Amino acid sequence: MDQIKKLSENERKKIVSMLMSSHDTEANTSLSFTEERFSNGFFCPHCGCVENIVKFGKSPNGEQRFKCKNCGKTFIAKTNTIFCGSHKSFDLWMKFLECMVDQFSIRKTAVICDINTHTAFVWRHKVLDAIASYNESKKLKGVIEADETFFRVSYKGSRNLPEGRKAKKRGTPAEQNGLSKEQVCVECAIDRNGNKVSEIVSLGPADTKTLHEVLDDKIIRGAIFCTDGFRTYGLYAEDNFGYIKHVVVNEEKRKNGIYHINHVNAYHSFIKLFVGKFRGVSTKYLQNYLEWCNTAYGVSGESVKKLNIVKPAVGSSFAKKWEEIGDRPSLPVAA
Ligand SMILES: [Zn+2]
Numbered sequence: 001m002d003q004i005k006k007l008s009e010n011e012r013k014k015i016v017s018m019l020m021s022s023h024d025t026e027a028n029t030s031l032s033f034t035e036e037r038f039s040n041g042f043f044c045p046h047c048g049c050v051e052n053i054v055k056f057g058k059s060p061n062g063e064q065r066f067k068c069k070n071c072g073k074t075f076i077a078k079t080n081t082i083f084c085g086s087h088k089s090f091d092l093w094m095k096f097l098e099c100m101v102d103q104f105s106i107r108k109t110a111v112i113c114d115i116n117t118h119t120a121f122v123w124r125h126k127v128l129d130a131i132a133s134y135n136e137s138k139k140l141k142g143v144i145e146a147d148e149t150f151f152r153v154s155y156k157g158s159r160n161l162p163e164g165r166k167a168k169k170r171g172t173p174a175e176q177n178g179l180s181k182e183q184v185c186v187e188c189a190i191d192r193n194g195n196k197v198s199e200i201v202s203l204g205p206a207d208t209k210t211l212h213e214v215l216d217d218k219i220i221r222g223a224i225f226c227t228d229g230f231r232t233y234g235l236y237a238e239d240n241f242g243y244i245k246h247v248v249v250n251e252e253k254r255k256n257g258i259y260h261i262n263h264v265n266a267y268h269s270f271i272k273l274f275v276g277k278f279r280g281v282s283t284k285y286l287q288n289y290l291e292w293c294n295t296a297y298g299v300s301g302e303s304v305k306k307l308n309i310v311k312p313a314v315g316s317s318f319a320k321k322w323e324e325i326g327d328r329p330s331l332p333v334a335a
Pocket of ligand 1: 044045046047048049068069070071072073
């Protein structure tokens with residue numbers, strides 16, 4: 001590293017291009033999808049069994065089909081992955097994932113990948129569903145900062161509006177100010193190892209019940225739970241007395257040694273910017289974008305492919321069709 005500092009700009013550029021070309025060689029020897037999926041050997045995506053898997057003819061599209069003699073089910077390499085039900089090539093999907101890493105719009109992605117915008121939309125949510133299931137297993141430990149942020153409810157693109165609701169034009173101000181029922185509450189918690197949770201919890205401010213639902217199975221015993229003075233956090237911490245330690249951060253001082261909520265607040269700013277970039281994300285799909293934020297925050301350049309979306313957990317299943325994505329409730333919390 002010290003030697004690199006001594007080089008001229010031209011010499012540095014040469015090094016960069018050398019590194020880039022060795023990267024290209026790696027890309028040329030990249031694994032096929034089937035090799036990637038079964039890189040630890042064959043397994044049954046339904047039951048996880050690694051023995052007694054036999055070849056079982058071909059699928060209608062000519063893909064090798066397998067049968068698990070343990071559970072009796074058949075499968076192909078794509079079964080229970082985001083590629084399930086898609087006839088497009090693995091390479092095209094990888095190109096699509098790169099567009100997601102670059103956070104391109106649906107329209108731009110569709111042009112680059114030469115697919116229609118409808119397909120790009122469905123693929124995006126398949127990938128985000130996969131990221132969501134990957135995020136599910138994450139736990140928070142040690143010093144945890146928690147705070148909530150709000151998004152205005154948007155029914156954009158929803159055919160069935162809740163009773164009494166009229167579709168709004170973008171930019172129309174919320175009917176009531178502050179923490180009204182026009183705002184959806186997103187609870188965020190982040191630990192000092194960068195693990196994070198952000199989840200839509202309620203319309204208007206969160207209560208202890210919703211905090212239990214979101215945080216209980218995420219927090220590891222012994223955590224130090226840093227929040228502002230919002231009463232709900234105090235009640236939640238009381239419920240978890242002996243399991244977590246609550247540190248209330250003074251609103252004026254904003255800092256209590258290493259205990260503060262600056263990181264979670266920085267994360268809020270990131271979420272707002274990130275979601276804002278995609279112009280009018282509807283509440284229906286907001287959770288998926290929050291999952292995307294969780295993955296994109298602080299891990300710039302990490303390829304989506306590296307996340308286990310290519311090799312999902314045994315028993316995972318993903319939406320195959322537009323209907324399974326579009327038919328989600330327009331408001332994912334109780335009104
Ligand atoms: Zn099986």
